[in-house]
Amino acid sequence: MSKTQSQEATAPLESSTTVGEVLAANQEYQQQFGDKGALAMPPARRFAILTCMDARLDPAQFAGLAEGDAHVIRNAGGRASDDAIRSLVISYKLLGTKEWFIIHHTDCGMVTFDGPTMAGLLSRSLQPAEHNGEHWHCPADHSGTDEGHFVPWLTFDDPAQAVQDDIRRIRQSPMVPEEIALHGYVYDCGSGALIPVAAPE
Ligand SMILES: [Zn+2]
Numbered sequence: 001m002s003k004t005q006s007q008e009a010t011a012p013l014e015s016s017t018t019v020g021e022v023l024a025a026n027q028e029y030q031q032q033f034g035d036k037g038a039l040a041m042p043p044a045r046r047f048a049i050l051t052c053m054d055a056r057l058d059p060a061q062f063a064g065l066a067e068g069d070a071h072v073i074r075n076a077g078g079r080a081s082d083d084a085i086r087s088l089v090i091s092y093k094l095l096g097t098k099e100w101f102i103i104h105h106t107d108c109g110m111v112t113f114d115g116p117t118m119a120g121l122l123s124r125s126l127q128p129a130e131h132n133g134e135h136w137h138c139p140a141d142h143s144g145t146d147e148g149h150f151v152p153w154l155t156f157d158d159p160a161q162a163v164q165d166d167i168r169r170i171r172q173s174p175m176v177p178e179e180i181a182l183h184g185y186v187y188d189c190g191s192g193a194l195i196p197v198a199a200p201e
Pocket of ligand 1 (some may be wrong): 052053054076077078101105107110139
């Protein structure tokens, strides 16, 4: 690493209120860190959660996790994408998890658009789109890209159906052994409840 790079790593060129808040919170966290430096890498409770990146979902809170307990894999929608399956396979094969929770949720942003919509918005502009209560829109400028047409956005209409589809996809992976238990839930953003989803046919 060059000198310039190492300086950038320790002293960000751009500071923001958010950076200050995060670093202040981290200072407090370090004060209470205790003996967590001794935690083992493999998750102590031998399970993994695949869930959505939605800011309202806090798996540590809703599933009672402490540091070192479980793997949490998150992406937009909590979908069983190729990359989510990559993480899950590493989770059991190298780090010993034995059961996986697939948790989607009510009011997920992924139901508000589909792949062609997202690709079209990106083609119009890189500026953030706005939702008018019915659909997404953004004015066209010269910053757009057609790259979004090549991305599988993995949107869905019904979270319970999407959980079943993802469980089916995980089960069909030749890298996933039958012994892994799969549990499907929809998290209710209105109550914090985990609502069970029937196993797919
Ligand atoms: Zn979501």
